[in-house]
Structure formats: structure tokens, C-alpha cells
Amino acid sequence: MVGIVGYGAHIPRHRIKVEEIAKVWGADAPSYKKGLLLREKSVPTPDVDTITLSVEATRNALRRAQINPKDIGAVYVGSESHPYAVKPSGTTVAEAIGAVPDCHCADFEFACKAGSEAMFVCLGLVKSGYVKYALAVGGDTSQGAPGDALEYSASAGAAAFIMGTKDVIAEVLHTHSFMTDTPDFWRREHEFYPQHGGRFTGEPAYFRTVTGAANAIMKKAKMTAKDFDYVVFHQPNGKFPLRVGEMLGFKKEQIEPGWLSPRLGNTYSGASPMGLTATLDIAKPGDLILMVSYGSGAGSDAFVWRVTDRINEVRDLAVHTTKLLDENLIYVDYGTYAKYRHKILKNK
Amino acid sequence: MRDVAVVGIGIMKWGELWEKSFRDIFTEAGLNAIDDAGVDHIDSLLVGCMSGGLFVGQEHIGAIMADYLGQKHIAAGRVESACASGGLAFRQAFIEVASGMSDIVMAGGVEKMTDVSGDGATYALATAADQEYEVFNGVTFPGLYAMMARIYMQKYKVTRRELSAIPFKSHQNGAKNPYAQYPFPIKIEDVENGVLVADPLHILDCSPITDGGAAVILTTVDIAKKLKKPIIKVIGSGLATDTISLHQRDNMIWLKSTELAGKKAYEMAGKKPEDIDLVEVHDCFSIAEALVTEALGFFKPGTGVKAAAEGLTALNGKLPVNTSGGLKSKGHPVGATGIGQVVEIVKQLRGTAENGRQVKKARVGMTQNMGGSGASGVVHIMEVV
Amino acid sequence: MFPARIWREFPQRYRREAAICKKCGKRYFPPRLICAECGGRKFETYVLPDEATVVTFTVIRVAAQQYSDMAPYAIGIVKFDDGLQMMGQIVDCDVDKLKIGMKVRLEFRKVQSHDHHGVLSYAHKFVPKWY
Known part of the structure; x- marks a missing residue:
């Protein structure tokens, strides 16, 4: 395992x-x-x-x-x-x-x-x-x-x-990565702050990539949204993960434990990983968790986790x-x- | 061992000496000492200086000062033990004369602290603490003594106002010292109303940044007699050390190095605390004066601040402490401080202290100079012959 | 600051490695080459815990050059259960609520930045224990 x-x-x-x-x-x-x-x-x-x-x-x-x-x-x-x-x-x-x-x-x-x-x-x-x-x-x-x-x-x-x-x-059952060259957010060398494509970061970038990775891994795993106990998405703000969850057929209750951004903000590389830690904190043995990250540029890594008995220890x-x-x-x-x-x- | 006496003292007005350079400051004090002793030469020079390198970028201080003092080619060197550099220079000079190596030796001290900014001076002074395990974390000297004060005040239930009695008394005395940097009295409430430097220490709990120099001439008692000068004999000398970092001490409010240096000096002099008529101690911070007077056996542990608050250490008290104004009012040009203390004690024992600050029947005086948060302690006892 | 000076302290600053004298059991932080109690020269390395108790503290209002941006900041001496003491900054706290005897947790923090271009210095700071 x-x-x-x-x-x-x-x-x-x-x-x-x-x-x-x-x-x-x-x-x-x-x-x-x-x-x-x-x-x-x-x-x-x-x-x-x-x-x-x-x-x-x-x-x-x-x-x-x-x-x-x-x-x-x-x-x-x-x-x-x-x-x-x-x-x-x-x-x-x-x-x-x-x-x-x-x-x-x-x-x-x-x-x-x-x-x-x-x-x-x-x-x-x-x-x-x-x-x-x-x-x-x-x-x-x-x-x-x-x-x-x-x-x-x-x-x-x-x-x-x-x-x-x-x-x-938490055993990893499946993984899938999805990526294209989509320059929605970047920082050039010697620049202090990043720049972004405004609304371009939405539909063609975040939503296309996250749904692309999520749909592919669920197909691979022969699962649908209702098979999962929880789902964790990248969360650049509070709204995007809720909306992408809705697009994929997830309910708010599945998203909520790992939905930290309203009170945490976007911790970038830490965002979906931290959402996963918060979800593991409340998960029960046997629970299935879907995690889909997102990085501008752009790509998503998706994982299907199954929680084991050891979580309680x-x-x-x-x-x-x-x-x-x-x-x-x-x-x-x-x-x-x-x-x-x-x-x-x-x-x- | 030969009997050793101080036959010349040289002091100058301390303060922010904008127009005077590092070498000029020392030379002025040194020439005053030579003139006071009435000697035509010195055999050897020992200069206490904490950080010529960080304050003015100058090391190799023995040679430059001997040269500018007009003492071509004499033996000269710099002595360093942080804020105890002056006291250490005095001890080394004493040993040099007592041993017979040299007959006439100048022990001097100097610091030029105002050629760097305030935070630059704070940095330079902090090098007297443990660089890697204290200073690395951002501690300053006021910070170290503040941490000692915090423990002391809680343990012995000492109030803020009681602690203020120490700087209040220092300024009472310093107001009578024409060479002091801040020769004026303060009100006791000024201390607690002053700006905080490191809680619970306020600005008037702290000795200032000072430019200054001091020098004394030591020789044998036999030569001193020929010079027809009042003979102030050095009868006791003690030097001891402790851990450089405060947090490595079992008891952080007991100055072990000062206690041990004091014991050696008392033993050598054949004196006890009650034989001492007056003492100049290293009051770099208000709390330090209390800790030192306890470590030297004048007051029981935990009673040093209360002793000051009750007036026991005032000019007319049971044991006058820091008649010069101490580091607080007189100033604290670190390398010169230990020598400045000797100058005051010699003046008092000669009966020549200015402006009504002469202690009556002063026969035996003591100096205590300290480095860091107490990692070095130097104590000397002198007596009128 | 030259990097070697920072680098050689890593075992103490990163991992809180202390030493215990094999002969008499006296503990040291930082480790030493000779035991000041018994003269022993052989030591065992051990790691200091991540919790301690404040034995004294102050708030630095006037700081040295490289720390002036941080002022005012609290700094204290803490004691571990085995009796060893360590100095460090007390952070993420209300400086008016610090007390002798309070429990702190050690957290890995940046201690010096060396003007944004030197090697970064990391070590532990103390945070009031709250969980």
C-alpha cells in the first residue's frame, strides 16, 4: 500500500x-x-x-x-x-x-x-x-x-x-495530471509581484484545467462525484472551488471541510494540500477523498485517496x-x- | 612584590566631544596624569579600550597612544575586557610595577563612541555578550540588565520607584563633579517617566554614550615618596570571570565574578566590607549598582536597591557609592570607565574632591569595574599611607 | 555575514542539539569541548524539547542596527525541564501580557536577513503556548 x-x-x-x-x-x-x-x-x-x-x-x-x-x-x-x-x-x-x-x-x-x-x-x-x-x-x-x-x-x-x-x-488509489501552456499568471525574473490575465484566469485556465483533471481521474477510477466523501480543490479565493465543485456535480458538504480560503486566503502551493490536511483531520476510515490542485501556467494534479483505520491513531x-x-x-x-x-x- | 602607589591622575570633561578625536581624547587625559604625577617620563603604557575597531576603525591602540603622548618607543599595549578594560589595565599596570618589571607605568582608558550612530554604538557594545547565543537573537546590553532587573524586582518585591533611587542618587553626586557628562540633578519621577529602553529599564536607568579618557600613573611607594606626592597605596586587587552568557548562570541575579574578585581584593588588603569608606561601582544600569553592592558584601542579597532608597549609599550615607556620579551621571566611555573610577577614589583619598562632594575621613576606597553582563569583575582597594 | 559562521551553528540553531557530559551528567547548550564541572571531555548529543518556561524577559525598544526594523520585540530566557536555559525572541504575543513562568513553544523562524542579500539565519523563537 x-x-x-x-x-x-x-x-x-x-x-x-x-x-x-x-x-x-x-x-x-x-x-x-x-x-x-x-x-x-x-x-x-x-x-x-x-x-x-x-x-x-x-x-x-x-x-x-x-x-x-x-x-x-x-x-x-x-x-x-x-x-x-x-x-x-x-x-x-x-x-x-x-x-x-x-x-x-x-x-x-x-x-x-x-x-x-x-x-x-x-x-x-x-x-x-x-x-x-x-x-x-x-x-x-x-x-x-x-x-x-x-x-x-x-x-x-x-x-x-x-x-x-x-x-x-491515506492510500493513493489513482493519480492524474492535466496540463497545457496557458499563461494566466506569471512573474518574470527580477519582478517583485506577479501579474495575471484578469478574467482570463477563470474559464480558460482554472476551470478548464481543474475540470479536465477531475473528469479524467474519475473516468480512470470509474467513479462519479457522489462516490466521494470529500473533495478538495485548489482555492485561489472562496468562490472558485465552490463553482468548480458545482460544475463537477459535488455538493457543498463534500467541499466544506477542506474549503479554507474564505478565512485563510490563497496559500498558493499550500492551498489544496492544506485543504487535504483539514479534510484528513475529520475523515473516517474508509472515506474516499478527491483532491485536485491547480497551478497557473497551467496544470492540475489529481489524487484519489482512501483513508485507512490508522487515521484514528x-x-x-x-x-x-x-x-x-x-x-x-x-x-x-x-x-x-x-x-x-x-x-x-x-x-x- | 613591591608596594605600589598611584601618584598621578588625569581626567578631562567627558561627554559628546565632537571636536576631539580618539587620539586627542586619550592624550589629553594622559598628559594631565603625567603633569599631576610630576614625572618626566613613563616606562610603560597600558590602555584599556573596548572597541576602537568598531567605534573608530582603529586597533593597535597601545602604539598610537604612546606615540601621541610623546613617549617615543616605550613599552605599550592595549588591554581589553569589554567595559572592564580600564580596570584590567589598572590591574596589569599594578602587577607590572609590583613585579619589578617597570618602575613608572601609566594605566589609561579611552573610548570615542559618538563617531557612530546610536544603533551602531548599541551594536558595538553588544559584542561584549555572547555573539552566537545572545546577540544573535537581538539582545542588547540594556536588554540583558533588564532581564536581571525583572527577576530581581519580582523576587525581592522591589518597586519601580525604589529602583529610581539609584540614578537619582548618581545625579545628586554627579551634579558636584565638574568633569561629569550630565552634571545636574534629576527628579526621582523623571526616571519612570523617561522613555523605555528595555522594560523595565527606562532611559535614566541606563548609562549614556560617552566620549572620554582617563589615565593614572602607578609607581613604587619608594619612588612616590621621592616625588613628594600624596601616596595612595594599592593594597588589594582581584579579577574573576563568569559565563559570558547570562542564561548559563544558575543564579542570574548574583554577580559571581564581582563576588570572587572582591574576596581576593579584601583578602590581599586584609580588609572587610565594613573597612571600606567609599566605593566606585560599575552602575552601567541602575540594577547593576544594587547587584554589585550585594556581591561585594556591603548589603545582603535583595537589599541593595532598598539600601539606596533609604539613603545608605548617598554622599553622607553609611557607605557613599559613586561619589563621582557613577557611570550614569559622569558618563560611560567604556574603556575609560575603570580608570575614571580610580581617579575619583584617589581624589577622595587625597581629600581633593570638588564642589562639596568630599567624603569625610576617607581612608580606604574601593573600585569595582565590570565587563558584559558580569562575565568579568575587577576590584581594587586603595588606602592613604 | 560570511556563510561559514552561520553554517557551523546549524546543529544548535536548527535542531537544538545540546550535550551531556558522559562522566558527570552536566548538560550544556551550546555543547563544549570540556566539562566545566568535572573536566570530562566526552559528551553525548541530545535534542532539547520544543517546550520551555519563561524565566525572565524584556522588550527591546532600542535595538542594534540589524534588528531595528523589528523593534519593539520581546526577548527572554527560557528553561527546559532538564534545567538548561536558552535565550531567544518571544514572538506572536502581546508584550504586555508576558509573565515569568509562562509556557512557550519553540518555533523555527528567520532570525536575521542580513540586508536582503546575505545567507538567511534561521533558529528557534518562542511562542506563547496556546494548545
């Missing part, structure tokens, strides 16, 4: 509300909240980056996996906000958890899909027997340009999964994702947010 043997998430405690951002730009907060179903988003403090989020998420995954970190043979961190342009994030994560030195390591980048990419590769490696365990992390401290629509959603968080063949929590060995999401929050104003995100020009 191949699948997830440990999972964990991490979210910064700070939040900013949609109203607080809208106030600064003279935008209409109610229309953002209603139109995109966004309420607030997580904000990383200056001492938090993709590496620190990845380490903390991985430590939670290790608490559940209860394995020796030295047995992890591959470490892959997927992000579009790796702290270094050149130098891997994964080596720091591997060093911090004690997986070095006998370990393969690479950083992944594919807009919001880098985390699921790492998960797919890790599953392949443990299935092939190349490594005993493989660690996949999806995490970001994503940046939205000041005043841009993305500023209301670009947030921070990470999810980590340890893949293996023994003591599996490990669920509470680490903090639940919704606890990190909903409790002990610190709200910041736009000035503090702008300082934390280095949006204020200072003298050198």
Missing part, C-alpha cells in the same frame, strides 16, 4: 481583514467578500517565510508519522516564494528535521501547484522502492501587488506529507489545521501588514 503516513500544516497567526485592505485602496469591501467569498487572510510576520512554514508543517507531519527522520530519502518543497532565487529551501528543511545527509532534495515551482507536484513525485518514489519515505511540502508566503485583486487573497501557510508504504493513513498527535486557522489570531492593520510584507520604502 502506498500513501500518506504523516501529514501536518502550519499557518501564521496574523490576519488581515478584507475591509482593512479595501479601505486603503478605496475599494468596495462587500463586493470582494461576496464576489470572491473572502473574509480575511493570513499574514506572515517578517521572521516567517516558506522555509520556516515548511519546517513547522513537517514537524507536525513527523509527529503523526512517528518515523525516524533519517529514513526520509527525499525532501521536496514546492513553492512560488522560495526565499532564495538560487539555493534550495529543501536543504534547510531536511537539515532542521535531521534528514541529512543521505537524502535526495529538490525545490519545485509551478505557481500554486508546486506542492501537489512534490506529492506526486514522492508517491512515485516510494512506490518504486527507491526511497523508504519521501517528504512533500507545499507552502508559500505569496505576494499580491498593492492594490491588485490578488492582494485580498495572497496569504501564507504550508502543508507537509510524508509518503510511505507502511502504516499508511494519528489524527490527534499534532495540531488540527482548523485550530491553527481559527484560534489565537492576531489582527493587523494595513500599515503593519505593509511593514511586514516589505511594501514600505526605507532609506538604505
